[in-house]
Amino acid sequence: MKNSKSVAFVREGMIDQQPAPASQIGAVRWLKDNLFSSVLNSILTIISLLVIFWVLSGIVPWMFGGVWNASSLSECRDILNERYGNTHYACWAVLTERWQQLLFGFYPAEEIWRAVVAFVLMLVAIAPVLFESVPRKLLWVTIAFPFLMVWLVWGGPIWGPLLVALGFVLFYVSYVVLERKSSTLLALIGSLVIGLVWWMFCVGPLSEALGSALPIGDLERVESRVLGGFMICVIIGLSGIALSLPIGLILALGRQSNLWVVKAICVGFIEFIRGVPLITLLFTASLLLNYFLPPGTAFDLTLRVIIMVTLFSSAYMAEVIRGGLAALPKGQYEAADALGLDYWQSQRLIIMPQALKISIPGIVNTFIGLFKDTTLVMFIGIFDMLGLSNAIRANSAWNGINWELYIFIGLVFWICCFSMSQYSQWLERKLRTGHH
Amino acid sequence: MSAELQNHLADEVAIQITNMNKWYGDFHVLRDINLTVQRGERIVIAGPSGSGKSTMIRCINRLEEHQKGQIVVDGTELSSDLKNIDKIRREVGMCFQHFNLFPHLTILENCTLAPMWVRKTPKKEAEELAMHFLEKVKIPDQANKYPGMLSGGQQQRVAIARSLCMQPRIMLFDEPTSALDPEMIKEVLDTMVTLADEGMTMLCVTHEMGFARQVADRVIFMDQGQIVEQNEPEEFFNNPKSDRTKLFLSQILGH
């Protein structure tokens, strides 16, 4: 008792960790906490269980009792009648029969390996962009991929895509050379002129000459109109996003600019595109684009759609990148200025690498949106998966089949979009917490 | 005025600010600033927040544009001519309150970026130069790390090294220690003292009065966008003339 007035205290032995009371742990505890913590909560749980039971009891037998092998809907129904006495079951046979068509459209069957190779290459090409841990050397595949894809999917001699790619090399080399001699802006203009001259006047004749002289890698040509299904969605979505990146970048910079003419033009373009539905732009592509081009130019619908989709997504891309730019602290601009970097140098070396990195989740989300929107091309006569499902139904063998096709299409989209959105959420979390 | 005399003056005078005025909209932030900085001179600028001291030194390398008056740096007038602006920015280094290192580049890349792209120094040479200055600020072993992995004090020292890599003739410091934890302030100030001892022309906006006493040739006190008092540090601290200065000193030296 003598010590009770003193504030001095020294602990002599440390207390070991004790197990929590039994009521705080275990499955019962979890159930109580998460499902039956209050009356309202218990009611919610019971309602939820009823909903789940109702949905599953309707769907599960239908799905798992389905028929996988039949050549037409009527045959399928015959089998079901024989087996169960009614037809309340799925007829998955349509997928067994037509899955190739749903994925690749009317692509010639013996050439489908090309589409598959292109698809695998695409995964390899995207990996280093999305994941930092992937070896940087794979970025070369990324750079080469667009040209390889065109060659693989559309066929023809390899020279065309190769020469176009060479144009980019030419553009880059001339830019580097010119930049040493003059200012960045002049170098950009100069190399752009050189590149354009090459693409417009040299690529065509050269590729023809080389094609006849050295017919290397001459794949059988495939017409655009036989492209379809899942493949056309990927092609349109991917090229739309990739091509819209540079345009979106310029638009975003223009919108941030304090030159009001530039700003007004960019804002006008962005707001116009974002203000009208994609479907009107697609109809423009199919009905009007030929009006705007010099008389006699006719190029195929797929390309026209890609142009329109690119313009469409570039407006959304611009807004995403603008968000990335706005997220950068002002100090980065100031530090670049104080070191004497000029506008384009600081954009290229300091601002863009950071802003684009912050924007990747947004870009992926834009891509998800665009990818889902590619289903709209069915309205202008391109056979994407939904378009094909109509075509399949138009065939007398499968007339009347709905759900099996919709479920397949929905599942394909869901797998793609869900994994992409999980990726973008993962990246967002990583960016929020992580340093390098 | 002969060109010869001008060159001669430029050798002596590092920065010449004459009747400089600046407005943010209607707000008159800088009023009739006159300041001559000799080569090799070390100046500390103090004053309450919002007094325009940061704005003033940011005008010197055109991070802010002045609207009236004249700024001549190293014999080059700061006008709307881009070539002059580029030239001055090459000669004037700057350190910021929040360091503003480039987080996506390593320490070494931070230091070699401007020499390579602005001065067109070959990469190898730029790296040697960068290592030299990183050694000087005593963090050569961090060269391959990213800024986010360093402490605040280390980051600020890297920022100093980054500016030095452009081999500037004038260094501007905009409150270099006010975003730092107390225990890190000293390492940054030590670096600045070393720099001062080597004869660098320095303008520092800072609240570190110990630093001012130790290295400054002159202390300038600003309030409400104007220079209120300037003097040698001993005189300034021991015998302030203006009431505003006295009030300010009593507030910051009170504890």
Place this chain on the structure above:
Amino acid sequence: MTTMIDPPKAAGFHISQLLYDTRYRSMTIQVIVFLLVMGLGAYLLNNTIINLAAADKDIDFGFLGNRAGYDINQLLIPYSSDSTHWRATIVGLLNTLLVAFLGCILATIIGVVAGVLRLSKNWLTAKIMSFYVESFRNIPVLLWILAFFAVLSEMDRKPRSFRGEDAVNNMWLWDSVAVTNRGTYIPAPIWGDGSALVVITFLLSLLGIWAYGKWSHRRFEATGQILPNFWYKLGIFIVPSLAVFFLLGRPIALSIPEIKGFNFSGGLHIRNSLLALWLALSFYTGSFIAEIVRSGILAISKGQTEAAAALGLRPSRTMNLVILPQALRIIIPPLISQYLNLTKNSSLALAVGYMDLRSTLGGTTLNTTGRELECMLLMMMVYLAVSLTISTFMNVYNNSVKLKER
């Protein structure tokens, strides 16, 4: 000293200043960009003129005054095939706005419920809502529209199955709503004499609720007393309108759908096309809104709740006074852009044959007159006007709630 280093200010203008002087540089760049864009525009325009001339067409909006010559199956204003194309355009636009408006309301309800339930402490409910959100927003809305349409038109509820004493299917809600595979029939109001008065009373009582809210708030500020506002407001909402309604001898009657022969008559017929589009758009957009609501609530830091609790505010007041005002500031801007998306997505009406703007002006009118350029232009402008109106509201709102920070 100053005069000695006077710059050569009056040295005149050099051509190089156009590029290297910050004062002129921006001008130069803007002029160049302007000329380039104008050039591109002129090029496209020139092509169009040549192409139109070659096709022997011109640009003329006069066709809008001509007889349309086709029927529209859903009318909000009087229209017949003898009306003009312009009238058809308006009918289409109204149909677009109708489905957009209905969609926004239902999507908000679904989204808020799902978003809040997803945060529920009940694990099972939260998981079900996650399942809903993830499945709807990762599948194209077009597929949902088609799926909903298929559900509605393939149900085994033909109108004639409602016939007779022992009918296979029954009407719902005390025999007032008939859901059939040919569309849904609901009671429709019949406006008798004096119904205008009832409506006016109802509108006035809305005004009264607002005025009462103001008054009770001022009273609260003056005296510190808190009234049971909800019940008073509910009273003002119901009582006067009902009183007038009965005093005037029930001027508003309902027309209940009834099965006559093989089909229903009376009531209001909602086509499956509208229903499918409405439901699909609502559920699809609702899944996005759920996410917005959820993240809006989550974004209000725990610190805010704790600060409010530390001040002694009760949980319900914390919600009203601290959490909601802040969460709404985060929620509303993306919410409005979802409304914008819903409105634009309503153009997918095409898939189910709903007669919206795209289907009248951009569909039948375009095809029968052959005026692609004019129709597309007009249609884009109308959509643009609708979008800009919505986003203007958004900007006004954003500016009014922006946190005042230094």
